[in-house]
Amino acid sequence: MILYSLSRLAQALIVLVCISLIGFLLVSNLGDPLATLLPSDATQAQRDQLIQALNLNAGVVERFGLFLNDMVHGSFGISYRTHEPVSTLIAQRLPATVELALVSLAITVVLGVSGGVYCGVHAKSPVAKAIMFFSLAGVTLPTFVLGILLILVFSVNLGWLPSFGRGNVVALGDWWTTGFLTASGWRALVLPSITLAMFQVTFVLRMIRSQLLEIGQTDFVRFARARGLPPRSIWYVHALKNALVPVVTITGLQLGNIIAFSVVTESVFAWPGLGLLFLQSIQSADVPVISAYLILIGVIFIVINLLVELSYPLLDPRVLRRGT
Amino acid sequence: MAIRVGGFGKMSKVHRLLASCALMAGLMAAPAQSAEFKWAAPLDAYTLDPHAVDNTFVLSVLSNVYEPLIRRAADLSLEPALATEWHQDGNVWRFKLREGVKFQNGSTFNADDVVFSFNRSQHSGVEGMLATVESITRVDDYTIEMKTRGVDPILPLEITEWLIMDKEWAEANGAVKAASADNKDESFATRNMNGTGPFKVTEREPNIRTVMTANPDWWDKPQHNIDKSTFFVIANPATRVSALLSGEVDMIQAVPPQDAERVGSTEGFHVMSGPDVRVIYLQMDVARDELLFSSVKGANPFKDQRVREALRLAIDSEVIHKKVMRGFSVPTGTLVAKEVNGYNDAVGAPTVPDVEKAKKLLAEAGYPNGFSVTLDCTNDRFVMDEAICITLAGLMARIGVDVQPRAQTVGRWAQQINPPEYKTSFAMVGFTPATYDAHNMLQTIIGTRDPASGRGIFNIGGYSDKKVDDLIARIQVETDADKRRGLIGEALAIIKESAAYIPLHQQMVIWGIKNGIDLKQRADGGLPLRLIHLQ
Numbered sequence: 019m020i021l022y023s024l025s026r027l028a029q030a031l032i033v034l035v036c037i038s039l040i041g042f043l044l045v046s047n048l049g050d051p052l053a054t055l056l057p058s059d060a061t062q063a064q065r066d067q068l069i070q071a072l073n074l075n076a077g078v079v080e081r082f083g084l085f086l087n088d089m090v091h092g093s094f095g096i097s098y099r100t101h102e103p104v105s106t107l108i109a110q111r112l113p114a115t116v117e118l119a120l121v122s123l124a125i126t127v128v129l130g131v132s133g134g135v136y137c138g139v140h141a142k143s144p145v146a147k148a149i150m151f152f153s154l155a156g157v158t159l160p161t162f163v164l165g166i167l168l169i170l171v172f173s174v175n176l177g178w179l180p181s182f183g184r185g186n187v188v189a190l191g192d193w194w195t196t197g198f199l200t201a202s203g204w205r206a207l208v209l210p211s212i213t214l215a216m217f218q219v220t221f222v223l224r225m226i227r228s229q230l231l232e233i234g235q236t237d238f239v240r241f242a243r244a245r246g247l248p249p250r251s252i253w254y255v256h257a258l259k260n261a262l263v264p265v266v267t268i269t270g271l272q273l274g275n276i277i278a279f280s281v282v283t284e285s286v287f288a289w290p291g292l293g294l295l296f297l298q299s300i301q302s303a304d305v306p307v308i309s310a311y312l313i314l315i316g317v318i319f320i321v322i323n324l325l326v327e328l329s330y331p332l333l334d335p336r337v338l339r340r341g342t
Numbered sequence: 343m344a345i346r347v348g349g350f351g352k353m354s355k356v357h358r359l360l361a362s363c364a365l366m367a368g369l370m371a372a373p374a375q376s377a378e379f380k381w382a383a384p385l386d387a388y389t390l391d392p393h394a395v396d397n398t399f400v401l402s403v404l405s406n407v408y409e410p411l412i413r414r415a416a417d418l419s420l421e422p423a424l425a426t427e428w429h430q431d432g433n434v435w436r437f438k439l440r441e442g443v444k445f446q447n448g449s450t451f452n453a454d455d456v457v458f459s460f461n462r463s464q465h466s467g468v469e470g471m472l473a474t475v476e477s478i479t480r481v482d483d484y485t486i487e488m489k490t491r492g493v494d495p496i497l498p499l500e501i502t503e504w505l506i507m508d509k510e511w512a513e514a515n516g517a518v519k520a521a522s523a524d525n526k527d528e529s530f531a532t533r534n535m536n537g538t539g540p541f542k543v544t545e546r547e548p549n550i551r552t553v554m555t556a557n558p559d560w561w562d563k564p565q566h567n568i569d570k571s572t573f574f575v576i577a578n579p580a581t582r583v584s585a586l587l588s589g590e591v592d593m594i595q596a597v598p599p600q601d602a603e604r605v606g607s608t609e610g611f612h613v614m615s616g617p618d619v620r621v622i623y624l625q626m627d628v629a630r631d632e633l634l635f636s637s638v639k640g641a642n643p644f645k646d647q648r649v650r651e652a653l654r655l656a657i658d659s660e661v662i663h664k665k666v667m668r669g670f671s672v673p674t675g676t677l678v679a680k681e682v683n684g685y686n687d688a689v690g691a692p693t694v695p696d697v698e699k700a701k702k703l704l705a706e707a708g709y710p711n712g713f714s715v716t717l718d719c720t721n722d723r724f725v726m727d728e729a730i731c732i733t734l735a736g737l738m739a740r741i742g743v744d745v746q747p748r749a750q751t752v753g754r755w756a757q758q759i760n761p762p763e764y765k766t767s768f769a770m771v772g773f774t775p776a777t778y779d780a781h782n783m784l785q786t787i788i789g790t791r792d793p794a795s796g797r798g799i800f801n802i803g804g805y806s807d808k809k810v811d812d813l814i815a816r817i818q819v820e821t822d823a824d825k826r827r828g829l830i831g832e833a834l835a836i837i838k839e840s841a842a843y844i845p846l847h848q849q850m851v852i853w854g855i856k857n858g859i860d861l862k863q864r865a866d867g868g869l870p871l872r873l874i875h876l877q
Binding site: 062063064065099100101102107110166169170173174177180181182183184285286287288290294295297298300301302303 | 382388389391394469521522529532533547548549550551574575576577578580581582584585587588589590722751752754757761762793796799
């Protein structure tokens with residue numbers, strides 16, 4: 019178990035360095051930050067001065083070195099666009115994205131798992147067939163279309179829910195703001211979290227269903243049935259536990275996805291999270307913010323993956339036997 | 343509210359409904375006592391430091407709090423703000439400052455603050471506004487003199503967005519240096535404001551919302567009746583429109599042309615639009631001996647005036663106006679907007695398209711079968727930019743010129759076409775003269791490139807005409823307004839004749855507004871809160 023954990027940890031570190039390098043290379047080729055930093059009638063002298071100050075003319079290796087050095091010292095620099103420290107910008111936006119992701123994940127787990135189990139166990143019932151039919155829509159409907167549609171119905175036509183923003187937030191300490199403690203915060207969460215969860219719900223649902231159907235055909239389920247175990251115990255105790263390993267992997271990765279790909283949802287609902295910050299930064303080639311964002315997302319994925327992999331032995335001890 | 347909740351049980355259904363309606367009405371009427379104005383725009387005023395960037399929108403938001411010496415009225419004419427009088431004497435401008443004005447922290451406004459703001463603006467994002475000012479002198483507490491390099495007749499026009507900061511406040515908070523991208527630390531003024539203006543910032547979440555409340559101690563008599571203004575940033579156009587139609591905000595900026603009709607036809611809302619001072623134009627590379635992105639090798643077809651003229655004749659600005667912009671543009675024949683000092687109708691009329699003549703000119707120039715060239719465009723900078731580019735390609739295909747649009751995000755586009763490399767053969771660009779005066783445009787995008795003086799820094803096609811350069815120098819120092827306009831007209835005519843620039847149109851500012859709000863739309867897209875009246 020210790021060896022297994024250590025090897026996973028080492029892999030994670032290597033991946034992290036690779037992500038920083040790729041992120042840095044992508045970003046250093048993104049566009050001209052001077053275009054947004056200087057007025058259009060800036061002189062060449064002004065341009066040269068800024069290029070010098072930002073180290074833009076240094077070699078790639080040198081710049082990556084400086085970048086890593088700053089990062090290790092916990093500094094991501096100053097945003098080119100807003101002149102605020104990047105770490106502050108990201109810290110301010112993180113709570114909104116995390117809260118949205120958590121609510122979406124909760125929706126995904128509750129609806130996805132319960133729907134998936136129902137459709138797997140009662141595969142032939144008309145209700146299951148209807149669920150499967152509608153879940154196709156969830157997989158195929160693009161996020162922004164769904165978001166705009168929800169806004170049109172629930173904000174513009176019915177006027178029940180806000181179309182943008184996060185509502186009123188409450189500060190918890192210096193580093194966290196939460197929308198969970200106000201009514202308007204919860205109201206603001208409804209549409210974006212449904213939009214963000216829709217794809218994941220249908221994905222998890224379809225996955226659990228097919229896993230259960232497959233396990234239903236395996237020998238141990240047949241033997242259990244032959245021994246006369248009650249169907250409820252067969253499905254919910256034995257089959258479900260075996261179906262869970264891939265589901266936990268997927269759900270874990272989905273949390274990463276929900277955070278990383280909330281960009282579209284955040285843009286549609288003007289949700290003040292990281293995704294929106296990322297989008298705004300790309301438009302102005304705000305290199306320090308983009309680099310920090312990419313690395314942060316990389317770290318989130320790595321941590322989630324690590325947790326998921328470390329949880330396997332608990333769910334299915336056979337993982338350890340297979341060697342690491 | 344005299345309705346007792348306990349009484350509900352005895353009422354009939356209708357009565358209950360009426361009662362709850364009355365209750366609702368009572369609840370809804372209550373907040374009307376404090377007049378709140380909520381509005382949304384696609385971008386934030388992304389810094390609160392008035393000297394950090396020269397960006398029309400940012401400065402228009404900040405000038406609700408900070409004020410200039412001379413401000414612009416709703417019709418863009420000049421009126422006294424922190425200066426009460428000003429006059430020019432050769433290369434010296436003397437300003438009388440307003441007495442009895444207080445900053446929002448209580449300290450008194452005087453000449454020291456103006457001198458301080460001048461020093462703070464050196465080597466900052468706004469130094470271009472003060473480019474001609476050599477030095478500034480404090481004469482007494484309420485008089486200052488600005489000495490210009492040479493004679494500068496339009497200095498008052500150039501400083502209407504130059505905002506004044508309190509010296510004592512900046513010094514006390516370590517904000518003496520203007521915020522800039524190469525700072526190692528954040529400046530206090532990036533997040534905090536202390537002006538002399540009609541509003542003060544009471545809440546601020548960068549890129550999310552900015553709340554301003556009326557400043558009760560403002561020196562001027564308020565024309566507005568707003569107690570509180572909340573400005574939201576909503577980047578997505580569809581969401582912005584929804585926020586307006588659902589009543590969450592009272593006014594939105596940058597309504598997409600395709601949604602303008604929907605907003606206008608919804609009961610309770612109207613669209614307000616007017617010409618923007620930004621002109622969208624095409625510019626060709628006339629400097630290189632061989633184009634970077636073209637099928638023609640060993641020669642530059644754009645060096646031939648007939649080829650340039652042919653392309654101009656192929657473009658039908660009415661098609662772009664009607665089909666792409668849906669009426670929200672003003673086709674133009676020159677590079678400055680009607681509202682800009684120096685415009686004249688003789689050059690301003692759009693070119694009438696003539697495909698046959700264009701084909702003939704191309705054939706005469708030696709390209710009877712046309713050629714291909716790449717057109718560099720943005721896809722997130724100007725209104726409908728990508729669609730315009732695609733339409734242009736279609737229009738120019740009519741004369742056999744194969745234009746390939748290359749639409750990119752503004753950062754990449756700028757990296758490519760901007761100095762020092764100017765890597766483009768044909769580009770669609772937009773320009774707004776910050777001074778509302780044609781000289782700024784001529785100096786920046788027309789004059790022969792001269793790194794030393796900064797002339798022609800954004801002349802991406804490398805256009806160069808000795809006569810025009812001389813005119814630009816004369817315009818700079820000419821103090822007689824009529825003579826000056828004549829010189830500008832002369833320069834604009836030469837440029838038009840050359841066909842090295844193809845002006846397309848002025849963009850339009852399009853706002854969606856809830857009925858019952860009286861506001862002024864300025865041609866620079868600015869929304870001064872001091873001119874808003876809620877009914």
